[in-house]
Amino acid sequence: MTLTISWFLILAAALFSIGVAGVLIRRNALVMFMSIELMLNSVNLTFVAVSRELGLIEGQVAALFVMVVAAAEVTIGLAIIVAVFRRKASANVDELAELRG
Amino acid sequence: MGNASYLAVAFEGILLIGALVVLLVAVVAGRSRAVWAPIAGASFLLAALAGVLQWIEVENGGGGMFFSAQNLQVIKSPMVVLDGFSAMASIVLGLVGFTAMLGSWDLVAKVGKRSAEFVALSLLAFAGLHMMAATPNLVVIFIGLETASISFYVLAGFIRADVKSDESALKYFLLGSLASALFLYGIALTFAATGSLTIYGVNSIRDFFSETVVSDPGILLVGMALMLVGLMFKISAAPFHQWAPDVYQGAPSGAVGLMAAGVKIAGFAALGRIFVGGFISQIDTWGPIVAVIAALSMVIGTTMALVQTDMKRLVAYSGVAHSGYLLLTLLAGVEGMSAMWFYLATYPFMIVGTFAIISTVSGPTSTSSPIEAMRGLSRRSPEMGWLLAIFMFGMSGMPFFAGFVGKILAFIAAGDAGYIWLVVVATLTTVIGFAFYLRVVATVFSGEDDDTTMIDPTLSSRFAVVIGATVTVVFGIVPWILIDVVRDALPL
Numbered sequence: 370m371t372l373t374i375s376w377f378l379i380l381a382a383a384l385f386s387i388g389v390a391g392v393l394i395r396r397n398a399l400v401m402f403m404s405i406e407l408m409l410n411s412v413n414l415t416f417v418a419v420s421r422e423l424g425l426i427e428g429q430v431a432a433l434f435v436m437v438v439a440a441a442e443v444t445i446g447l448a449i450i451v452a453v454f455r456r457k458a459s460a461n462v463d464e465l466a467e468l469r470g
Numbered sequence: 471m472g473n474a475s476y477l478a479v480a481f482e483g484i485l486l487i488g489a490l491v492v493l494l495v496a497v498v499a500g501r502s503r504a505v506w507a508p509i510a511g512a513s514f515l516l517a518a519l520a521g522v523l524q525w526i527e528v529e530n531g532g533g534g535m536f537f538s539a540q541n542l543q544v545i546k547s548p549m550v551v552l553d554g555f556s557a558m559a560s561i562v563l564g565l566v567g568f569t570a571m572l573g574s575w576d577l578v579a580k581v582g583k584r585s586a587e588f589v590a591l592s593l594l595a596f597a598g599l600h601m602m603a604a605t606p607n608l609v610v611i612f613i614g615l616e617t618a619s620i621s622f623y624v625l626a627g628f629i630r631a632d633v634k635s636d637e638s639a640l641k642y643f644l645l646g647s648l649a650s651a652l653f654l655y656g657i658a659l660t661f662a663a664t665g666s667l668t669i670y671g672v673n674s675i676r677d678f679f680s681e682t683v684v685s686d687p688g689i690l691l692v693g694m695a696l697m698l699v700g701l702m703f704k705i706s707a708a709p710f711h712q713w714a715p716d717v718y719q720g721a722p723s724g725a726v727g728l729m730a731a732g733v734k735i736a737g738f739a740a741l742g743r744i745f746v747g748g749f750i751s752q753i754d755t756w757g758p759i760v761a762v763i764a765a766l767s768m769v770i771g772t773t774m775a776l777v778q779t780d781m782k783r784l785v786a787y788s789g790v791a792h793s794g795y796l797l798l799t800l801l802a803g804v805e806g807m808s809a810m811w812f813y814l815a816t817y818p819f820m821i822v823g824t825f826a827i828i829s830t831v832s833g834p835t836s837t838s839s840p841i842e843a844m845r846g847l848s849r850r851s852p853e854m855g856w857l858l859a860i861f862m863f864g865m866s867g868m869p870f871f872a873g874f875v876g877k878i879l880a881f882i883a884a885g886d887a888g889y890i891w892l893v894v895v896a897t898l899t900t901v902i903g904f905a906f907y908l909r910v911v912a913t914v915f916s917g918e919d920d921d922t923t924m925i926d927p928t929l930s931s932r933f934a935v936v937i938g939a940t941v942t943v944v945f946g947i948v949p950w951i952l953i954d955v956v957r958d959a960l961p962l
Contacts, residue, residue: 378662385655392648401644408651415658419665427547427667428658431609435654438616442647445620449627449643453636462644465637 377418384411398450398460409439473545475536477527478552478604480520481560482597488513489593496586510571510589514596518564524557529958533557535606535670544672551606551670551962555747558811558959559603559739566735566818567596570728573826573934577724577834581628588628592728595621599732603739606669606747606962608657608697611740615653615704618736619646622729626721634837638720645703645713653700659693669748670962679751687755694749694756701744705737706786707763707793708770715778718786724834726782727825727934730789731818738796738814746803747961753803760797761889767794768899775906781828781839784906785821788865791903792817795880795896802883804960809879811956816872816945817865823938824861827854830927841910846917851925853932857939859911864942866907867900871946879953 384407391404413432420428454460476483492506499505527533535548550556571592578585598617605611623646627639661667664678684690699710706714718726745756771791778784796813799806831847831854832839848855864871877900881893927935945952 381658388651389648392644398640398644402647405644405647405651408648409654412651412654412658415655415662419658419662423665425665427609428661431657431661431667434609434613438613441620442616442650445623446643446647449623449636449639452627452630453640456633456636462640465633465640 374418374422377414381411381414381418384408384414396461396463398453398462401462402446402450406439406443409435473536473538475550475552477520477524478536478550478556480524481517481564481600481604484517484520485513485593485597485600488516489590489597492586492590492593506586506589507575510593511568513593514564514568514571517596517600518561518568521557521560521562521564524552524560525554528552528554528557533962535962538671545670546672547607547668548671549607549610550604552604553962554959555739555743555807555961556600556604558815558956559600559735562811562815562818563596563600563603563732563735566731566822567592567728569819569934569937570731570822572930572937573727573822573829574724574834575930576829576928577628577722579928580724580834584628588625588725591621591624595625595728596732599736602736603743606671606674606743608660608667608669608744611744612650612654612657614736615740616650618732619650619704622646622733625725625729626717628725629722629835629837632722632835632837634720635722638717638837641713641720642717649700649703649710651700652696652703656693656696656698656700659689659696661693663687663690663693669743675748676751679749691755694752695759697744698756698759701737701741702763704733705741705793705796706790707797708766708790709763711767711770711787711790711793714789715774715783715786718782719780720837722835722837723782723825723829723832723839727822727829730785730825731821734789734793734796734821735814735818738800738810741800742807742810743961745800746807750803753801757801757887760800761892764794764797764801765892765895767791767797768896769794772899772903772906775903778906779841781832781841781844781910782825784841784910785824785828788903788906789821791899792865794899795877798880798884798889798892798896801887801889801892803887805886806880806883807960808953808956808958809876809883811959812879812945812949812952813876815952815956816876816941819938819941820861820864820873823857823935823942824865826931826934826938827858827861830854830931831925841913844910844913847914847925849917850923851927854925854927854935855914857935858914860939860942862907862911864946866904868904869946870943872942872944872949874946875949875953 388408416428537549601614775787799810
């Protein structure tokens, strides 16, 4: 049995779905953030698999760019979560409900 | 490097240099905000001037695709495109950025030693926003989107002393990142289906559609849908709008104008570039979806705005409705682009002006601004009261204000595309919308005579509001000046 591109695409789709479910279901800001990172990395897997299948370099370059963007997002995201945690001693998004209307 | 053109990337270049200069000056010359006021203002104005030069170049037959992989007979994967569309985006983003920066200057003055970060982040954000309009490469659109979004997450949480600002930043960050990830997966699936990441050039997405009969469109459809959903999040179209009221309310009043206006312009520019520029042959597939989202946005935005008691939430929900009206222009394809640019060249000035007034009345660092705070504004600060009324009339679509012309052009575009039912919905929501806009105007002009706590707006916010009101009134009375110009603001 050989590994075809569909295996990678299905794996990436499964990881992406797990990530979406994590963001929607989990209430801890850190875990939600990890789920978003999982989504970004499943996209990278898609890019690299398609790139190899089609013999194009663009997908691999795109994956590199996505990693850099994800790193930038981590710095800002963790800073925001730490700021919230310092004030509330909790990273649960349901306890943040000042904004209503 | 292929065929480089400094003019094509002048907007981004000027703003990046401006941001770096501000950060360097903050380190070297101390943290006096008097120093970087001219730098920030000059950066935005020079960037807008670069946009005018780009526009002249395009009108004279220049323009085209730049920074491509090869400079032989073929242009392969160009990174920057210079056309009427991107030149118009430069002009609009430069002028809106300048006005919004003036409106934010009260906040810059308040945050003290962190003000350099605020100015630098705003400049970087606008560079990213223009990148979304000026590149034919989907991954570069994503990078521009993230450059802007990450800067705006920081601006939303800029007031560390207020828990609402933290909450606003966290909500914006989590939902914004989710939207970015969905958009990115859409790009990856489009790449898998078409084998291309670029809209123009050799082996582009357009080539793919003209050369291939799409037999099994499954992956392509999912990819297009995910890209659409990601961008709909950013422009806060219903049902992806829930973050907007919370973020607008929790973010410091002085910063919201920048975020709200900038993201709206660039989000629609990216939608136009991708869906009208790249996927125009598939308009029968995505058109009905956009039509449904537009109808939902208009209905939900208008009805929710009716029951708001907070000024910032009201403008947020009115923004949801305006996203709906703007989406009408996409349905007409290339013919709708001039209507889109008329709307995008006028409506953001109303947002910026309204938030400059909110920032003046409730304070630049405030995280709530009840409509009641506007009571008697016409006496407490006559010019702010009257100009807020002008912005409310402009947004509501009152004749002789720019919002009216923008809406009519959008309705005509949707009607030409055959979406008559949508025009009916849009007209009804416009009429209902008058209720909440006029409620604000009534509050401004009511109140007891003895309530005379005067408000003295700063010079910068006065300038911001006057510029915004001038655009709203002038293009409402003599719209054909602008209509003649935006006629050429088409994607390549």
